[in-house]
Amino acid sequence: MSRPLRVLHYVNQFFAGIGGEDKANHPAEIRDGAVGPGRLLANLLGDEGIVVGTVVCGDNFFQEQQEQALAVVRQALTDWTPDVVITGPAFISGRYGIACAEVARTAQEAGVPSVAGMNAENPAVPMYSQNIYIVGTGPSPASMEPALTAMARLAVKLGRGEEIGPAADEGYLPRGERRLGYRAQPGYLRAVDMLVRKLRDQPFASEVPYQPVDKVTPAPALSNLAGATIALATTGGLIRRGNPDHQPASNTRSFLRIDVADLAELSPKDFDAYHAGYYNAIAGDNPNYILPLSYVRELEAVDEIGSVHSTVYALAGVSTPVAESRRMGAEIGAELAAAGVDGCLLVAT
Amino acid sequence: MRFESKRLEMGTFPVRDVVFGDETRWADGVLTVAKDDILREVRTKEPRVEQIDLEIAKPGESVRIWPVRDVVEPRVKVSGSGVAYPGMCGRDVATVGEGRTHRLDGIGVVEVSNVVWHAGGGDLNDQFLDMSGPLAEMIPESKLINVCVVVEPDPILDVTEQNYAVHNATLLVADALARAVADLEPPEIEVFETSPTDPPLPAVVYVQCTHSPQAMSNSPKTFCVSTYGMPQLMSPWILHPNEIMDGAINGPYRTMFATSWTVANNPIVKELYARHGVDLDFRAVIAFKTEWTTQREKELMAAQAAKMAKMLGAEGAIVTWDAGGNEFMEVIYTVRALEREGIRTVFLTSEDNPAGGAPTMLEPLPEADAIVSTGYFHSLLIDELKEKLPAVNRVIGNPVKIYERSPVGSIMEVSGLEARDSTYAPHRFDDHYGWTRLSTFAY
Secondary structure: OOOOEEEEEEEEOOOOOOOOHHHOOOOOEEEEOOOOHHHHHHHHHHHHEEEEEEEEEOHHHHHHOHHHHHHHHHHHHHHHOOOEEEEOOOOOOHHHHHHHHHHHHHHHHOOOOEEEEEEOOOOHHHHHOOOOEEEEEOOOHHHHHHHHHHHHHHHHHHHOOOOOOOHHHHOEOOOOOEEEEEOOOOHHHHHHHHHHHHHOOOOOOOOOOOOOOOOOOOOOOOOOHHHOEEEEEEOEOEEEOOOOOOOOOOOOOOOEEEEOOOOOOOOOOOEEEOOOOOOOHHHHHOHHHOOOHHHHHHHHHOOOOOEEOOEEEEOEOOOOOHHHHHHHHHHHHHHHHHOOOOEEEEEOO | OOOOOOEEEEEEEEOOEEEEOOOOEEEOOEEEEOHHHHHHHHHHHOOOEEEEEEEEEOOOOOEEEEOEEEEEOOEEEEEOOOOOOOOHHHOOOOOOOOEEEEEEEOEEEEEEOOOOOOOOOOOOOOOOEEOOOHHHHHOHHHHOEEEEEEEEEOOOOOHHHHHHHHHHHHHHHHHHHHHOOOOOOOOEEEEEEOOOOOOOOOEEEEEEEEEOOHHHHOOOOOOOOEEOOEOOOOOOEEEOHHHHHOOOEEOOOOOOOOOHHHHHOOHHHHHHHHHEOOOEEEEEEEEEEEOOOOHHHHHHHHHHHHHHHHHOOOOEEEEEOOOOHHHHHHHHHHHHHHHHOOOEEEEEEEEOOOHHHOOOOOOOOOOOOOEEEEEEOEHHHOHHHHOOEOOOOEEEEOOEEEEEEOOOOOEEEEEEEEOOOOEOOOOEOOOOOOOOOEEEEEO
16 A cells, blocks of 8 residues: 555635635635545545645635735645645635636646546636646535545546546546547447437437537738738649649648749649549649639739739648648748738638 | 338358358358359459459458458348349349348458549548458458459449449359358348337437548549449438348448448447337438538538438437548538437547547537547547558558558558558548447547
8 A cells, every 4th residue: 555645635715614705805824734625535535645734715815816825825835745736626616716726727837736626617617627637526515525535536546646547537527638549338339329318318428529619700801902912822732733742632731832923824734633522623624713823813914902922822621630720821821921911812622 | 100011031141261162152151162153254244344353361361452442241132122232333223121131241242453433533542451460450341251352444444434343343243152142041030120119119210321422523423332323412312221231322432431341231220220129219211422512402401311300200310421521511410400300319420630629520519419439530540550550471452552641641642562561551540330449538
């Protein structure tokens, strides 16, 4: 049996028994041993850990004098040299939730693993769940014991440096990472089981919880098109004929820069379409369909637009991971901004 | 709405060994294949074939089969209308799903050919089967004894004709093998019927979405997975589950989890049958073609599929699909449309790359609240398939590789690579019907 872990606990003024809203300005202080729910925590830790000390702080004090409160936390980390820090649980309380998360984050930054506890609907969750371990709890102190049980279990694993499993198994809220693994049953069986549970109004857990996509705010419209330098970019898979640049037709990780300063149009003699997501032959016969150089040259000639930027950008927009898409988009955007381009015509297929 | 009268008996003949011999016959689990007779028959019936040979590959052997276009389970209808794998390559289109069908269990007829899918670009023929090693452990067809039809068509034909020529040759070999058990009493018989349940149970439909290559290739005839031989974009169909058991949806898409063999043995259909009368009332299969090209079409097909499910009395649905990319839209719209009709729906799918915390669904929708994940569809994200697969002792098919997965997961055209050498897995690993236990977990 390994030695008991040294645990530092954080609670607010209410759970420390100091008082309610009227005592919310109570300054941060360090106390020996377990306080309030820390006594239950100590019982639940059993031989695995000892609550060596507790930081107590009023919720308003923490909110208004956060640096001072965190200085006390850092002092406690130095004084008590804990193996793991446990904060809360804060249940649905917003100010307490943020304090628990900040203390947990501060411990983690100091190299001490930490676990916060709060309800999934706590406002601190979206702010902190990607950076710290937050154990999901019920909404109210009625669920104190199961909450502390789960927090203690995870804290012991973290304190002992053990490998941490998936969020659902360990009881923490997902940190925004997905990893491959094997489930007990094959997919077809899980699908039919999930359907039967859903039909019977029994609980079931989606293996891919809903995650909304980013919303992109469009840039303001150009006020003076006739004076604007316009760049062209395409995700239609424009390549140089023969593909000397070895651009892939899908899962692209790199984009082409093509100098079109001296070109009136894209000739099929020099260019082609290579893209795994549509019928390429028509665009291959007239590459201006996927990067409309010939058409913007017409607009340039009649001064509808100021000028066409000399470099065009091209890739095949198929199956590329979002992270890679973000990276390439940012790189292209930065180059266009540095070149003083006013607007960009991005052609998709 | 219910089609009660369909009753299908499936007679199974297990195969534990395959040998070449003088007469094609099955006895005590050993299938003897009269190679010369079969090749002669195929050449007579399919004169578009220029070269053809048969080779046997067994599980555990150091063998790579390259490239693989399809795997077919030998099946023959011994009573009831129609033929196994109806409609494909000019076969009878009579409605199947009744009477008796015999199948050879544990073997695959593998279509090995360099013929590309179509001239549209991008859809490269990069699939292969290893009979041992890490890829073999994950692919259902690698556990079969495989009779490989190494076949090339007359090069003067256009690419679509070449496709149908080599696939017809594969089906003819499968037919010749299945014929060996047409008149025998099967060791195992399973009865498939969807009679009314007592007590009444929630009605369930299975929405099976399969790819159409029509948009990619600019032709409605381009060879691919088909419904009664129809690969084109069509509005959804209602099929009796027994029609699926008889191979009404057949032909390959571009992964080893979407071959004729996997579709005819679709584990979701079998599991829904197993629960019929126990947990649910398996009402119908809605066959849904994907890769519509406009938003309107995608929304329309989704709405119509959901309407069909509602008219069938469905209270629950399972949705699967076999493709990647823009087809996701009509599929997830179908999930949403079903939910909006009050039909409780489970969606089984693979996921996109999660790097950077990005959503792994192309368009996440809150209505899709019951998703079963079969992992990531890029093989480079799967630990077992990240690194190159070991070299093999024997290659069946083309000794040279033309396409290769790049280290970042794309398909690359390469030259001068030996197929036997250490090589990457195909770029896609997409378990469309939930064969494996692979999944993802939130951390």
